[in-house]
Amino acid sequence: MSAVGDGEDAVLTVAIARKVYHPDSVEPVEAVRDLAFAIRPGEIACLIGPSGAGKTTTLRILLGLDADYDGTIVPDPRASENGPGMVFQEPRLLPWRTVEQNVRLAMPRPQRARDLDGLFAHLGLTPWRDRFPGALSLGMQRRVALARALANDPRLLVLDEPFVSLDDAAAASLRGLVVDTVDRLGMSVLMVTHNVAEAIAVADRLLLLSPRPASLVATVPLDRPRTSRDRAWADATRQDLARRYPGVIAE
Incomplete structure (x- = not known):
């Protein structure tokens, strides 16, 4: 299993062959199967999938919070001195x-x-x-x-639904900060989101996940410059994705 976009210069390479949960008294649950992708230097990639697809499980693995899986993460988050910077759904401030x-x-x-x-x-x-x-x-x-x-x-910033629960103005302001920071510092971003419009606005690539067990359905490059992504183009892009990947993108 090779990661999509794999290469020596990849900031992160994910190759999860299998992740299975074994809860007490119920059947095992396969959360991830043959999921492979790589994050390139300086890009914003968005991981999109239906609810319960395994996005959170994938994040836990690549952050080193779950070592009970078959596969590899490079660099190994448990051995790295300078791992990804992480922004969770909630600020989690003291x-x-x-x-x-x-x-x-x-x-x-x-x-x-x-x-x-x-x-x-x-x-x-x-x-x-x-x-x-x-x-x-x-x-x-x-x-x-x-x-x-x-x-x-960090070389890689990982964002888990970072703009959820914000009003439109606050979300737009924070998105602009993230994009500006990436451009200024030359870092990479992996963002998990349910908001397809948000992903289309900021991403260089969309990584589309199947329903559970999570695997990569498609990698969709968004080649239009972010400053030129108007509402009409974004709506057309979303409609095209919904037509091509109905199990991942809702109408």
């Missing part, structure tokens, strides 16, 4: 710590004194550094979570 403390606590101890002025300025967090998370809107808390993920200068 409410009794300030914004800056939340960001620095995620850094290796020897690096916690490094200068983060540029990072906070870029994400619009400078005025909030000494505030506690409870004083921030959900959109601003998501920015803090993004700062925490970026503080270690």
Whole structure:
């Protein structure tokens, strides 16, 4: 099993032959089967699949949180000193710590004194550094979570439904920050989302997953520049995907 887009310069190569859950007193559940893909330097790839397809399981494996599977992840997240930066659906901030403390606590101890002025300025967090998370809107808390993920200068940023529950303006602002950060720092992004329109707006490639057990149905490149992706093009792209992959993309 070779990963789609595999190559020596891949930031991440995923090749999961099989992942099976063995819950007590019920039949085993095969969550992933023959799932292979690679993330290239500097690209934004979006992982899309129906609910329950195995996206969360895949994330847990590639982050090193689940080692009970057949296959390989390169680089091995359990052996890497500088693994992916992770932004979860919820910000997961410590409410009794300030914004800056939340960001620095995620850094290796020897690096916690490094200068983060540029990072906070870029994400619009400078005025909030000494505030506690409870004083921030959900959109601003998501920015803090993004700062925490970026503080270690990862080559790969992993986003799990990062814009869910935000209003349109806050979601658009955060999406713009992510894209600008990727372009500025030259990092790669793997984003899991149920929002097809969102994926079409920001991704360089769509990775479409089958219903469980998750496997790769198709890799869809989006070659039009992001600045030229107007509403008509996005709607036409989604309709075409729904026609070609009805089990993955809803009408």
